Amino acid sequence: MKAKSILFLAFVCIVAVSCDQVGNKPTSLKEAYADSFKMGCAISPMTISGRNPEAQELLEKHFNAISPDNAMKPESLHPGPDVWNFGPADAYVDYGKAHGMFVLGHTLCWHNQTPDFFWTRPDGTPKSREELVETLRSYIETVVTHFAGRVDAWDVVNEIVAEDGGFRDLGWVHAFGGDGYEVAKLAFQFANEYAPEGTEFYYNEFNVWRPSKLEGVVNLVRRLRADGLKVDGVGIQAHWGLNYPKNEYIEEAIDQLAELGVKVMITELDVDVLPISKEGQVIGRSLQDPQYQLEEFEEFLDPYKEGLPAEVEDQLAARYEELFRIFYNHRDQIDRVTFWGLHDGASWKNGSPIPRRTNYPLLFNRDLTPHKALDAVLTIPEPPKAEQ
Numbered sequence: 361m362k363a364k365s366i367l368f369l370a371f372v373c374i375v376a377v378s379c380d381q382v383g384n385k386p387t388s389l390k391e392a393y394a395d396s397f398k399m400g401c402a403i404s405p406m407t408i409s410g411r412n413p414e415a416q417e418l419l420e421k422h423f424n425a426i427s428p429d430n431a432m433k434p435e436s437l438h439p440g441p442d443v444w445n446f447g448p449a450d451a452y453v454d455y456g457k458a459h460g461m462f463v464l465g466h467t468l469c470w471h472n473q474t475p476d477f478f479w480t481r482p483d484g485t486p487k488s489r490e491e492l493v494e495t496l497r498s499y500i501e502t503v504v505t506h507f508a509g510r511v512d513a514w515d516v517v518n519e520i521v522a523e524d525g526g527f528r529d530l531g532w533v534h535a536f537g538g539d540g541y542e543v544a545k546l547a548f549q550f551a552n553e554y555a556p557e558g559t560e561f562y563y564n565e566f567n568v569w570r571p572s573k574l575e576g577v578v579n580l581v582r583r584l585r586a587d588g589l590k591v592d593g594v595g596i597q598a599h600w601g602l603n604y605p606k607n608e609y610i611e612e613a614i615d616q617l618a619e620l621g622v623k624v625m626i627t628e629l630d631v632d633v634l635p636i637s638k639e640g641q642v643i644g645r646s647l648q649d650p651q652y653q654l655e656e657f658e659e660f661l662d663p664y665k666e667g668l669p670a671e672v673e674d675q676l677a678a679r680y681e682e683l684f685r686i687f688y689n690h691r692d693q694i695d696r697v698t699f700w701g702l703h704d705g706a707s708w709k710n711g712s713p714i715p716r717r718t719n720y721p722l723l724f725n726r727d728l729t730p731h732k733a734l735d736a737v738l739t740i741p742e743p744p745k746a747e748q
């Protein structure tokens with residue numbers, strides 16, 4: 361009888377302990393995905409300024425990798441021919457290191473947010489080829505040397521491949537003329553040359569899911585490597601929507617990039633819930649035209665100003681769930697998943713492609729409360745075997 365009671369008590373204890381472990385699923389993204397991939401977030405200097413301790417606490421609870429949203433873009437670091445502004449980027453890097461986070465440098469060579477003086481002389485005439493090479497070389501040398509040993513990896517080139525798989529005739533490529541490959545090659549060459557050993561070098565791109573563009577990105581990485589350059593990873597920017605891109609395209613992109621033997625990263629994740637972009641990412645600036653802010657468009661284009669309706673909240677959770685199921689199933693190929701912003705209020709999607717709208721693309725609301733999607737994402741990883 362006594363032995364039976366002891367046995368029963370032991371059984372109750374075992375059940376209670378394992379229920380507690382199963383019930384105790386991680387409440388933090390970085391813990392939930394600790395065995396899968398790094399969990400990253402793009403931040404602004406404001407987030408870590410100390411003026412918003414709640415946001416900072418949220419960041420530290422959920423993320424172990426950071427990206428600078430704007431602080432390390434050429435227009436921020438080098439706004440004028442004789443002006444360098446390292447302050448906000450230094451604060452970002454120091455914060456990441458102090459908190460043991462993976463620190464990304466973003467981005468060295470891009471057509472956007474790069475002042476014209478990079479490509480033109482003071483009198484407005486275009487720089488010669490030699491002048492352009494020297495501008496790119498000295499910019500990359502100055503920047504990667506400044507952050508040497510404090511930045512874990514650089515997005516060396518951003519968005520140079522066109523939707524059809526060729527190169528975009530913009531910025532550096534436009535200034536150089538000819539095949540855009542030369543620009544990409546020089547940028548990787550200078551990064552390889554000046555960054556300390558151990559620094560990783562990435563190519564970062566949007567719409568990589570599009571088969572023609574994926575082919576262009578794969579070819580670019582192959583070519584760079586054939587030329588002896590170290591390319592450690594490819595970032596799949598994930599500015600996606602509730603119903604695009606198709607999941608099979610996403611999986612195909614992850615598989616093809618992983619086959620190259622590079623690290624695959626989901627680098628700029630957000631899910632647009634607003635009309636127009638729901639059907640696909642809008643490229644170009646046409647919807648920035650002031651006519652789209654006229655009263656007659658407002659109701660249709662900016663429908664959730666007063667809050668996200670429950671059914672869209674559910675759709676957002678379902679979309680995040682299917683995306684993270686894909687990422688989790690491909691966790692052996694994926695190195696990092698980074699959200700482009702901490703909370704909805706900090707998202708660029710409030711201003712793009714149409715200015716001044718109220719969007720809900722991230723896992724946290726403007727007041728830092730979680731969307732339903734957070735729980736959906738936290739629920740996906742299986743608990744470690746020992747705890748099952």
Ligand code: GLA
Binds near residue numbers: 429566597708
């Ligand atoms: C691109 C860039 C990012 C950011 C987003 C939109 O994807 O890589 O740095 O500017 O656009 O904000």
